[in-house]
Amino acid sequence: VARPRIEQAQQHLDSLTKPPGSLGRLEEVAARIAAMHPEGKPQIRKRGVFLFAADHGVVVEQVSAYPQEVTAQMVLNFLQGGAAINVLARHAGAEVTVIDMGVNHNFDRQLPLLHKKITKGTGNLRRGPAMTREQAEAALTVGVELATQAQRDGIDLIGTGDMGIGNTTASAAILSVLSGHAPEAITGHGTGIDAATRRHKVAVIEDALRLHQLDPTDPIDVLAKVGGFEIAGIAGLILGAAAQALPVVIDGVVSIAAATVAYQLKPDVVDYLFASHNSTEPACRAGFQILGQEPLLDLQMRLGEGTGAILAMNLIEAAVKIYSEMATFDTAGVSRKQLP
């Protein structure tokens, strides 16, 4: 997104009937989206949330409050429309696409689910690589292709979501490597573990980083050794969306880990990213620093699924409508500023 286009969009915002800058972050969002639509007025007609699900071998280490079967159970809940993301997506008028990237369950092929299973869950990152490099690349490709399809389907605002018991462990590991912060500083309570289990989770991540000796300049290797199939899928979606000039709203810590992987592979993806919310997971802040982004919301949420992304999509849509629908000082006959 070219800087002069953003400045041009800001000039239009300054001609609207409000004190310049008085809509704060909405103006920043509107200017960036407008700059992606140089041919005319920006518009959000179709919103899509892509919810990537996968299982994690590290759950044998007892790092999550919930048993692994919950990943598959929640996928079925998504398909029946009973989960938080379904409620919020209906509220927002967005479609939810659920992708099985590697859930440890045989889903009925008839279910309205994208069957992209790489394999039934990653390996235990504490004892070996989570996946092979080929598996990581295959999972990234799934995401890239979904972005291409989204563009063909007329989606003009993408949200990311995740489901996978154990995936805040993988995300903290990735963000620790890519940010340089110690696991102790950025590992959170995930779905709600207590202090003792969190200390154990930190130790598991420390063991993994000692075992794999990861190089932050090889993000695909980081993804393969300590990541997850859903994280790779989201990273691919972000890469693909940026290539299609489609804005992407990223959810909490799992999506942020994916976004930092995508950023390390192709830094200009950040032009198309919008950080939705600051979750209670401390690794989020490390990710925002890498991406140079500030989240729009801080509602102390920590659910995943894309729930933060979908709430922020409403703000982004509001910002775009401000840009396209407000009257100017001239057309409305409103006097301008008289004092400095």
Added chain:
Amino acid sequence: VARPRIEQAQQHLDSLTKPPGSLGRLEEVAARIAAMHPEGKPQIRKRGVFLFAADHGVVVEQVSAYPQEVTAQMVLNFLQGGAAINVLARHAGAEVTVIDMGVNHNFDRQLPLLHKKITKGTGNLRRGPAMTREQAEAALTVGVELATQAQRDGIDLIGTGDMGIGNTTASAAILSVLSGHAPEAITGHGTGIDAATRRHKVAVIEDALRLHQLDPTDPIDVLAKVGGFEIAGIAGLILGAAAQALPVVIDGVVSIAAATVAYQLKPDVVDYLFASHNSTEPACRAGFQILGQEPLLDLQMRLGEGTGAILAMNLIEAAVKIYSEMATFDTAGVSRKQLP
């Protein structure tokens, strides 16, 4: 709103397919709204924003960046649907009711505007009282009656908004008296004045507080001496809404000043208040402290009109749908927490 009802609502939230508490502030909002609907599932069917407009005598002191005529010009802009609040209300599916509480302009009686003008603007608070006690009470009554009408019209979520050149000066004066913070600490840049004009605005408020020697335990006197007709209208709306058990989403500093006046008159109004956003005006924080509220949004907005309130209304509606529409662990067949 009775405490046991809120706890009962939280129990329902904990039965839904998400880790307990993982929707953060949405859960807090949902529990409070649910507790207001003891007879069944809460629902938001009709949203209404009440936008109170009035002029301020203090503008002769050159405290605002914009000329006084902008108040009337913006009222016409609201009626034509070109202002930020119109765009955001269309986006949110909310009705906007514009009330002339005391604009210094003769509006055509045919305009779709509630004609409740007390008089054409307040007196200059630096040199004398902004209004008489009778005028303050009349303006409060307008707001109370609008809340009663809103309840009859089936509105179940109210947003407050304001328009009035000079009204951040009146709001800072009120919040200074009611919070005990010095004007220097809580006076902001309003529509965008520079540092020198802000220092002058502080001096104007200091002069007013010296002149009137206000007693914070007589909030109607504070409102009369240094308030505004739109501020009184909003305070009345809040009092009336609480009496009807209707939730009210308050906008930025002008609505917050009104809410603190309402709170001083009747402390239990806070049960029905939702603070929408933290504007860049420093007086907001003083108001939140008095009200014991934390805002849902912080988007560095400072426009007024109800623009922050309408954005937060979407979050509140989302929270209510989470409460009413999500599946439970039992109905969805999802396993519960296994680790502490």
